[in-house]
Amino acid sequence: MEALLTALSLAFSFDALIAVFIGTFIGLVFGSIPGLTFTVALALVLPVTFALQPATAIALLLGTYIGGMTGGSVSAILLGIPGTPSAAATVLDGYPMTRLGKASLALGTAVAVSAIGGLFSLVVMMLSVDFVAKMAIRFGPAEIFALVLFGLSTICGLAEKSLLRGLIAGVIGLMVMTIGLDQLEGVQRLTFGSTTMLQGVNLLVAMIGLFAVPHVISVFNTYRLDRQTQMQAADVKAEFPSFKMLKQHFGLTMRCAALGTGIGAIPGTGGPIAAFLAYDHARRFSKRPDSFGKGNVEGVIAPETANNSVTGGTMIPLLSLGIPGDPATAIVLSGLLIHGLVPGPMLFIEHPAQIYAIYLAIILAYIAVVVIQFFGIRMFVHVLRIPPHLLGVAIIVMCGIGAFAIRNSVFDVYTMGIVGLFGYIMMRAGIPTTPVILGLVLGPTLEREYRTAMTLSEGKFDIFYTSPAALLFFGLALLIVVLQSMANLRPASEKAALKEKPNA
Amino acid sequence: MLKLTRRTLCGAAAALLLYTGLASAPARADFPEKPVEMTVLFGGTANAIGQILADLMSKNMSQPVVAVSRTGGGGAVGYSHVQATAPDGYNIVWNSNSVSTAHHKGNMPFNYEAFTPIARISTEVPALGVRADAGWNSLADMVKAAKSADKKLKVGISGKGAFTHLTSAALFDALGIADKVVYVPYGKGKAPAELLGGRIDAAIQWPGQFVSHAKAGTLKVLAVTSAERIAIMPDVPTAKEQGADIDITMWRGLAAPKGTPADVVAKLESAAKMAVDSDAFQAASKKIGFTPAYMGSSDFGTLIASDDDRISKLMGELGLKK
Numbered sequence: 001m002e003a004l005l006t007a008l009s010l011a012f013s014f015d016a017l018i019a020v021f022i023g024t025f026i027g028l029v030f031g032s033i034p035g036l037t038f039t040v041a042l043a044l045v046l047p048v049t050f051a052l053q054p055a056t057a058i059a060l061l062l063g064t065y066i067g068g069m070t071g072g073s074v075s076a077i078l079l080g081i082p083g084t085p086s087a088a089a090t091v092l093d094g095y096p097m098t099r100l101g102k103a104s105l106a107l108g109t110a111v112a113v114s115a116i117g118g119l120f121s122l123v124v125m126m127l128s129v130d131f132v133a134k135m136a137i138r139f140g141p142a143e144i145f146a147l148v149l150f151g152l153s154t155i156c157g158l159a160e161k162s163l164l165r166g167l168i169a170g171v172i173g174l175m176v177m178t179i180g181l182d183q184l185e186g187v188q189r190l191t192f193g194s195t196t197m198l199q200g201v202n203l204l205v206a207m208i209g210l211f212a213v214p215h216v217i218s219v220f221n222t223y224r225l226d227r228q229t230q231m232q233a234a235d236v237k238a239e240f241p242s243f244k245m246l247k248q249h250f251g252l253t254m255r256c257a258a259l260g261t262g263i264g265a266i267p268g269t270g271g272p273i274a275a276f277l278a279y280d281h282a283r284r285f286s287k288r289p290d291s292f293g294k295g296n297v298e299g300v301i302a303p304e305t306a307n308n309s310v311t312g313g314t315m316i317p318l319l320s321l322g323i324p325g326d327p328a329t330a331i332v333l334s335g336l337l338i339h340g341l342v343p344g345p346m347l348f349i350e351h352p353a354q355i356y357a358i359y360l361a362i363i364l365a366y367i368a369v370v371v372i373q374f375f376g377i378r379m380f381v382h383v384l385r386i387p388p389h390l391l392g393v394a395i396i397v398m399c400g401i402g403a404f405a406i407r408n409s410v411f412d413v414y415t416m417g418i419v420g421l422f423g424y425i426m427m428r429a430g431i432p433t434t435p436v437i438l439g440l441v442l443g444p445t446l447e448r449e450y451r452t453a454m455t456l457s458e459g460k461f462d463i464f465y466t467s468p469a470a471l472l473f474f475g476l477a478l479l480i481v482v483l484q485s486m487a488n489l490r491p492a493s494e495k496a497a498l499k500e501k502p503n504a
Numbered sequence: 505m506l507k508l509t510r511r512t513l514c515g516a517a518a519a520l521l522l523y524t525g526l527a528s529a530p531a532r533a534d535f536p537e538k539p540v541e542m543t544v545l546f547g548g549t550a551n552a553i554g555q556i557l558a559d560l561m562s563k564n565m566s567q568p569v570v571a572v573s574r575t576g577g578g579g580a581v582g583y584s585h586v587q588a589t590a591p592d593g594y595n596i597v598w599n600s601n602s603v604s605t606a607h608h609k610g611n612m613p614f615n616y617e618a619f620t621p622i623a624r625i626s627t628e629v630p631a632l633g634v635r636a637d638a639g640w641n642s643l644a645d646m647v648k649a650a651k652s653a654d655k656k657l658k659v660g661i662s663g664k665g666a667f668t669h670l671t672s673a674a675l676f677d678a679l680g681i682a683d684k685v686v687y688v689p690y691g692k693g694k695a696p697a698e699l700l701g702g703r704i705d706a707a708i709q710w711p712g713q714f715v716s717h718a719k720a721g722t723l724k725v726l727a728v729t730s731a732e733r734i735a736i737m738p739d740v741p742t743a744k745e746q747g748a749d750i751d752i753t754m755w756r757g758l759a760a761p762k763g764t765p766a767d768v769v770a771k772l773e774s775a776a777k778m779a780v781d782s783d784a785f786q787a788a789s790k791k792i793g794f795t796p797a798y799m800g801s802s803d804f805g806t807l808i809a810s811d812d813d814r815i816s817k818l819m820g821e822l823g824l825k826k
Contacts, residue, residue: 043573046555047555047558047559047571050555050556050559136697137697137700137701138701139701140698140701140703141703180576180577181576181577181578181580181611183663183689183691184663184664184689185663185664185665185689186578186609186611186663186664186665186666188610188611195577195580195581195584195611195612195613196581196584198576198577198580198581198611199575199576199577199581200576267692267694267697268692268694317697321696321697321700322693322696322713322716323692323693323694323697324692324693327547330547330548330692331547333548334547334548334551334552334555337549337552337712337791337792338552338555338556338788338791338792339791340791342712342715342716342791342793343716344715344716344717344719344720345716345717345719345720345722346715346716346719346720347716349720407573407574407575407576408572408573408574409574409581448691452688452689452690455686455687455688455689456658456688456703456704458656458686
């Protein structure tokens with residue numbers, strides 16, 4: 001109790017409140033500008049925290065992290081370019097909503113469910129950090145491999161027109177991520193002996209290239225052909241989601257929040273997997289699965305709830321085991337270390353006040369997100385009034401800067417351009433982009449966990465089929481593949497049956 | 505509108521010319537005249553210490569030192585960047601033994617001789633942790649159990665060819681059970697959690713990763729690999745005390761491209777010394793779990809050379825050398 005009171009005074013001190021607010025704002029701005037990511041924002045904020053009190057520093061870092069996570073949906077919805085990998089699934093239905101003139105509704109829904117998802121995961125974390133951490137430890141390489149394979153099976157549902165093209169796209173994604181130094185043995189792969197190639201293709205860079213560059217090329221192309229500056233949407237009035245609508249989708253929101261929290265707690269997975277699994281779940285259990293990809297609000301609710309509930313989930317292994325789930329939490333971890341908060345079981349015993357202050361900072365950050373976005377959305381939607389070809393110039397410049405800033409490497413700017421051109425060719429060839437993203441996101445984890453599992457078992461496959469959790473995920477993956485294949489085959493056989501009839 | 509744009513452009517171009525003209529004016533006498541860029545090769549602890557060092561060095565110089573992250577390739581990407589810059593002291597690298605491992609693995613065409621040492625800043629000592637419920641209280645207990653078991657001992661490391669791998673190989677060789685061990689590489693500091701999960705039997709990692717679990721009584725640290733005990737874990741005996749004759753410490757320091765003028769190196773060296781001696785750096789070392797260990801340029805150069813020789817031999821024995 002005493003710790004809670006100390007925490008209250010820490011978290012509600014003037015400095016800490018301002019820090020949460022500023023952090024959230026910075027995160028939102030970086031997250032919502034295509035090309036700039038909140039990982040970069042965190043790296044920039046980190047040195048600033050050295051001079052601050054621990055509680056203020058943590059408030060600033062967590063605010064940036066959470067603001068960035070929610071900000072990623074803004075450009076995903078308005079421009080069809082995700083601000084973060086976690087928001088890639090939001091593009092699928094968020095961008096079509098914008099084209100239907102429902103941009104502000106999509107943005108408002110994203111903010112609301114983000115806050116719900118984030119706070120849900122926080123409550124889970126507060127109530128059961130020990131239990132969840134113990135469960136998370138039981139997830140070894142074999143189990144994570146199975147989970148990631150399950151995530152990869154959602155490619156089936158994202159393949160759009162043809163399953164074959166979806167699989168081609170997925171394999172391209174998997175292959176691109178093998179470039180560089182392999183993670184376990186440190187062996188060079190596809191580097192052609194060049195030192196610059198050793199750094200490999202960065203996930204964020206590839207994603208910026210894949211979404212932004214083809215978008216900008218096609219905008220310019222349209223402009224060149226008919227010289228007409230079409231507005232993306234004439235109607236940009238701010239329309240917010242009603243409580244009735246949110247209540248109607250409450251069940252879905254809760255299921256996706258639970259899914260996100262669970263996946264966030266397993267080290268080495270993270271936001272993108274949770275978002276894609278949630279999207280697939282929403283589509284599969286919807287009464288109108290055909291309306292997905294065409295602006296169904298459930299296609300925004302599911303990934304946005306899930307990727308924000310990951311924030312609370314990742315805090316569990318971060319605080320109790322010291323394992324960062326992704327590059328962003330790795331920077332948060334540096335911040336904690338510098339301020340003398342060494343993660344592990346003793347953190348909860350030795351620094352209870354700081355732990356409570358972390359919880360409060362997360363709550364305050366979500367409040368700040370809702371408040372800032374309430375006004376922000378009204379401004380953001382005006383981006384749609386800018387002629388697309390002018391906006392395209394701004395986007396490509398920001399993406400160039402963003403690609404460089406991730407690792408301070410010019411190589412990444414070239415990579416973005418090459419991946420982007422490739423993405424444009426794929427778009428023209430009718431190969432969907434989303435499965436490529438899944439391959440990029442899941443490929444490195446899939447390979448690492450498989451090889452680690454095989455090292456552990458000394459080359460025997462029994463490690464995969466003796467674990468109930470692994471078997472469960474293998475089963476689910478198989479189920480999705482079978483269901484999808486049947487769905488793909490059925491129309492063909494029905495058509496065949498129709499054709500046969502006249503002949504008979 | 506067009507006119508204005510053209511005029512602005514001309515203005516900008518003129519300003520740019522003026523700027524580059526000023527920047528290229530030769531004036532080495534008053535180093536530094538612009539911010540010094542410190543390339544950081546890794547995330548995690550390396551990044552945290554590097555950031556603090558850059559912050560403290562900035563206070564001792566007329567221009568700031570800026571830590572810039574260039575990760576990848578086990579350090580090779582960052583080393584290559586700095587090695588290719590002008591030897592004027594404005595590009596320095598926050599280096600470590602990785603200069604030797606990256607080169608001998610065949611990922612870097614040049615070796616430590618491409619750099620001028622500035623100063624050693626800190627050291628970190630690998631530690632061997634096991635699960636508390638394994639019932640092992642010393643290295644001898646572990647060796648006895650490994651010899652009598654029909655299964656191999658699984659040891660978590662940070663990556664094949666990583667410093668923790670080399671340390672493990674040397675330790676288990678000295679303990680005489682090198683053929684009873686399987687190394688399992690984990691990235692991102694996951695090894696302690698895998699140890700807790702019971703999937704591996706031991707892990708060689710950095711002390712900071714074990715401290716909290718050791719205090720909580722779930723993990724036990726059996727040995728550190730340096731010649732002397734370390735401040736963060738004073739109760740943990742060294743491997744040497746327990747009969748395994750090894751002395752392995754990882755250092756971190758600063759280096760500049762080869763050919764950097766001696767007076768420039770001296771200025772950076774003294775700024776680094778002041779930073780290491782400061783109370784703030786000493787306090788940070790206790791929080792993060794490393795040892796401040798300043799060493800001047802020439803001694804540091806000798807150390808890098810002798811360590812490179814040892815690492816080269818060790819990697820050769822492990823079949824990792826290219």
